[in-house]
Amino acid sequence: MSGAKSMSMELPLDQILRGECVETMRTLPSGSVDCVFADPPYNLQLRGELRRPDDSLVDGVDDDWDKFSDLQEYDRFTRAWLTEARRVLHKDGTIWVIGSYHNIFRIGAILQELGFWILNDIVWRKSNPMPNFRGRRFTNAHETLIWAARSEDSRYRFNYQAMKALNDDVQMRSDWYLPLCTGNERLRNEHGLKLHPTQKPESLLHRVLLASTTVDDVVLDPFTGTGTTPAMARRLRRRFIGIERHPDYVEAAMSRVARETPLADDAVVTTQDKREAPRVPFGSLVELGLLPVGTVLCDKKQRVNATVSPDGTLVSGTKRGSIHKLGAQLTNAPSCNGWTFWHFERNGEFLPLDVLRQESLDLAKTAAATAKAAAAG
Amino acid sequence: MSGAKSMSMELPLDQILRGECVETMRTLPSGSVDCVFADPPYNLQLRGELRRPDDSLVDGVDDDWDKFSDLQEYDRFTRAWLTEARRVLHKDGTIWVIGSYHNIFRIGAILQELGFWILNDIVWRKSNPMPNFRGRRFTNAHETLIWAARSEDSRYRFNYQAMKALNDDVQMRSDWYLPLCTGNERLRNEHGLKLHPTQKPESLLHRVLLASTTVDDVVLDPFTGTGTTPAMARRLRRRFIGIERHPDYVEAAMSRVARETPLADDAVVTTQDKREAPRVPFGSLVELGLLPVGTVLCDKKQRVNATVSPDGTLVSGTKRGSIHKLGAQLTNAPSCNGWTFWHFERNGEFLPLDVLRQESLDLAKTAAATAKAAAAG
DNA sequence: ACCCCACCTGAATCTGATA
DNA sequence: TTATCAGATTCAGGTGGGG
Numbered sequence: 044m045s046g047a048k049s050m051s052m053e054l055p056l057d058q059i060l061r062g063e064c065v066e067t068m069r070t071l072p073s074g075s076v077d078c079v080f081a082d083p084p085y086n087l088q089l090r091g092e093l094r095r096p097d098d099s100l101v102d103g104v105d106d107d108w109d110k111f112s113d114l115q116e117y118d119r120f121t122r123a124w125l126t127e128a129r130r131v132l133h134k135d136g137t138i139w140v141i142g143s144y145h146n147i148f149r150i151g152a153i154l155q156e157l158g159f160w161i162l163n164d165i166v167w168r169k170s171n172p173m174p175n176f177r178g179r180r181f182t183n184a185h186e187t188l189i190w191a192a193r194s195e196d197s198r199y200r201f202n203y204q205a206m207k208a209l210n211d212d213v214q215m216r217s218d219w220y221l222p223l224c225t226g227n228e229r230l231r232n233e234h235g236l237k238l239h240p241t242q243k244p245e246s247l248l249h250r251v252l253l254a255s256t257t258v259d260d261v262v263l264d265p266f267t268g269t270g271t272t273p274a275m276a277r278r279l280r281r282r283f284i285g286i287e288r289h290p291d292y293v294e295a296a297m298s299r300v301a302r303e304t305p306l307a308d309d310a311v312v313t314t315q316d317k318r319e320a321p322r323v324p325f326g327s328l329v330e331l332g333l334l335p336v337g338t339v340l341c342d343k344k345q346r347v348n349a350t351v352s353p354d355g356t357l358v359s360g361t362k363r364g365s366i367h368k369l370g371a372q373l374t375n376a377p378s379c380n381g382w383t384f385w386h387f388e389r390n391g392e393f394l395p396l397d398v399l400r401q402e403s404l405d406l407a408k409t410a411a412a413t414a415k416a417a418a419a420g
Numbered sequence: 421m422s423g424a425k426s427m428s429m430e431l432p433l434d435q436i437l438r439g440e441c442v443e444t445m446r447t448l449p450s451g452s453v454d455c456v457f458a459d460p461p462y463n464l465q466l467r468g469e470l471r472r473p474d475d476s477l478v479d480g481v482d483d484d485w486d487k488f489s490d491l492q493e494y495d496r497f498t499r500a501w502l503t504e505a506r507r508v509l510h511k512d513g514t515i516w517v518i519g520s521y522h523n524i525f526r527i528g529a530i531l532q533e534l535g536f537w538i539l540n541d542i543v544w545r546k547s548n549p550m551p552n553f554r555g556r557r558f559t560n561a562h563e564t565l566i567w568a569a570r571s572e573d574s575r576y577r578f579n580y581q582a583m584k585a586l587n588d589d590v591q592m593r594s595d596w597y598l599p600l601c602t603g604n605e606r607l608r609n610e611h612g613l614k615l616h617p618t619q620k621p622e623s624l625l626h627r628v629l630l631a632s633t634t635v636d637d638v639v640l641d642p643f644t645g646t647g648t649t650p651a652m653a654r655r656l657r658r659r660f661i662g663i664e665r666h667p668d669y670v671e672a673a674m675s676r677v678a679r680e681t682p683l684a685d686d687a688v689v690t691t692q693d694k695r696e697a698p699r700v701p702f703g704s705l706v707e708l709g710l711l712p713v714g715t716v717l718c719d720k721k722q723r724v725n726a727t728v729s730p731d732g733t734l735v736s737g738t739k740r741g742s743i744h745k746l747g748a749q750l751t752n753a754p755s756c757n758g759w760t761f762w763h764f765e766r767n768g769e770f771l772p773l774d775v776l777r778q779e780s781l782d783l784a785k786t787a788a789a790t791a792k793a794a795a796a797g
Numbered sequence: 798a799c800c801c802c803a804c805c806t807g808a809a810t811c812t813g814a815t816a
Numbered sequence: 817t818t819a820t821c822a823g824a825t826t827c828a829g830g831t832g833g834g835g
Binding site (some may be wrong): 084085086087088089090091093094095099101102103104109142143144145169171172173174175176177178179180183186223224225229237240241 | 805806807808809810811812
């Protein structure tokens with residue numbers, strides 16, 4: 044199955060090598076690892092300081108390792124480490140690289156140019172992202188992982204059934220909903236400050252390793268940091284090779300790994316992903332055309348009415364607001380459930396908006412069932 | 421506001437030009453459009469035909485326009501049309517490009533190389549994606565849109581409040597959950613077969629246009645296809661320029677546009693950003709007598725207070741300054757929004773100055789309406 | 798033990814008009 | 817071009833103290 048381990052060369056297994064990533068990879072034999080997980084610098088290019096609306100300062104990434112003079116230098120760096128990673132990878136191996144819009148397009152383009160074969164782009168949707176404090180863009184609520192085989196004809200590993208099981212017995216999709224690394228999981232120094240600015244959550248690596256490797260596979264992480272990859276590899280009984288430049292991180296990561304207990308033989312697919320509540324923003328009913336812009340809504344006794352705007356707000360005279368806010372305002376109530384307060388006309392009778400909400404959920408459910416049936420054949 | 425339309429050149433507005441996209445863009449003047457939405461060919465590398473588990477054939481993308489001999493050719497094509505798009509775009513304009521992992525990394529990298537400034541990458545999560553029939557990858561359940569300004573210093577449009585309203589009054593995130601284009605919305609030929617393999621849903625364009633353009637803005641779609649962009653532009657009272665190579669699509673799109681009814685003046689209005697509201701100098705509230713000289717203001721928790729001067733400054737002890745300056749000074753904050761910081765007493769409760777600002781705007785609006793009625797009567 | 802609330806934090810390319 | 821200043825802007829979740 045996994046070819047790399049059959050080579051049985053003298054690999055520095057279950058170690059974190061201190062050193063530059065390209066140089067250190069050069070010391071590893073070709074075709075010797077089954078999987079690479081890489082979390083390279085993102086080249087964020089942050090400029091001034093950023094403050095929250097309450098004037099508190101955002102603790103941004105200002106480390107030297109994320110500073111590049113320009114795109115060309117970042118591309119050279121990227122091409123260099125991806126070239127080595129490809130050499131070290133077994134012919135049937137796969138690579139994962141995570142990034143944001145700052146760097147992921149560079150990475151993806153270079154991966155393709157080097158002959159990697161992209162299998163999926165995976166979206167890590169953050170359940171608790173940092174908001175956009177200035178209101179100038181959409182909340183940057185996700186990061187992207189690229190999953191690629193070493194080449195077009197690699198016979199790569201994908202544990203389809205394990206992923207399906209992990210996802211309530213429907214195919215695992217390319218969008219993953221996972222929280223950030225916070226709380227106890229986040230490594231901290233003696234002052235309680237985060238040890239590393241970009242520590243990844245264990246749930247992410249758990250899914251990555253479970254999807255694309257098997258027991259005893261060798262996983263290489265060229266940017267190990269605080270060692271999430273080694274820790275999850277040990278827990279899931281994979282072998283790891285870490286590479287990390289900073290001695291403090293090497294030490295922190297190794298003691299973290301030492302605290303991990305490998306799972307027993309029979310323990311495998313256990314973790315469940317956090318299910319999302321099927322929230323329906325009122326605006327989406329408008330976008331979907333279930334409720335045309337300009338529709339006039341009224342309360343049950345038709346004492347007040349309001350018109351639907353393109354952005355999902357309601358307008359009544361000079362007043363504008365969400366279905367809840369405007370309902371409260373027009374009735375002088377402290378609060379109001381707009382879903383039950385506002386009614387629309389259908390076949391001569393007035394129905395609450397809640398009917399439409401339910402219908403939109405049913406639509407989604409039917410579509411999902413159809414897709415599943417098609418998949419089942 | 422939107423710079424492009426003020427140029428009033430002879431643009432082929434509200435038309436779909438039949439022709440090759442680069443050539444046709446060359447006929448348009450520089451800086452003449454406010455927004456570009458592009459759904460270019462995806463360079464799908466489907467090797468041979470794809471069959472479902474029941475051996476039925478998947479009607480994939482295999483039209484002539486999607487055949488590119490290799491990555492280099494696709495890059496050349498991409499660079500060519502993006503270069504023209506950038507020339508045609510107003511300096512403060514933005515571009516949207518949608519793609520999948522097959523092409524989006526080429527597009528993103530070239531966008532950056534041409535000097536576009538990426539604002540967000542947006543994930544369109546499909547509520548009803550096609551399942552992965554072979555079980556060899558994750559279900560490809562999303563597509564990616566890149567939203568970018570023409571350059572780093574573009575003062576681009578983002579209708580923050582409208583997006584927030586559309587999402588139940590929390591910031592719109594970078595992941596959008598929308599269904600595929602199916603059912604009645606999908607254009608079909610006389611045999612009931614879909615007219616175009618990749619028709620985009622109207623809900624997607626509704627959100628795109630509502631986020632990044634305003635009424636009468638000019639939107640260019642260089643790969644118009646069945647005309648979802650023109651149709652939504654017409655509905656939302658934006659102007660459009662379409663470009664499409666295939667005469668059948670041009671015809672289908674134009675008759676589709678003709679079936680759209682533009683929203684009425686008052687129906688197309690969305691929640692306004694405060695930045696766009698008319699500016700009210702604090703001093704004018706004093707002049708208008710809405711806030712008498714000598715009134716004592718305090719912060720919400722009544723920890724500091726200050727007195728209103730005739731010139732619209734506040735005085736607190738020996739300190740004097742604008743509502744913003746003094747608020748910042750008294751709280752040792754780098755900045756302060758005096759409108760929300762300072763409160764005045766009315767009927768026993770403390771209200772922020774912002775209430776008075778709104779009231780002065782309402783007064784002005786009422787006065788204008790009265791004047792208009794008098795003139796008409 | 799439990800609830801409530803105040804406070805803290807996260808890979809962030811985070812203002813714009815006017816003088 | 818640069819300096820100045822008005823004023824717009826946050827969500828989910830964890831932690832910890834007090835009642």
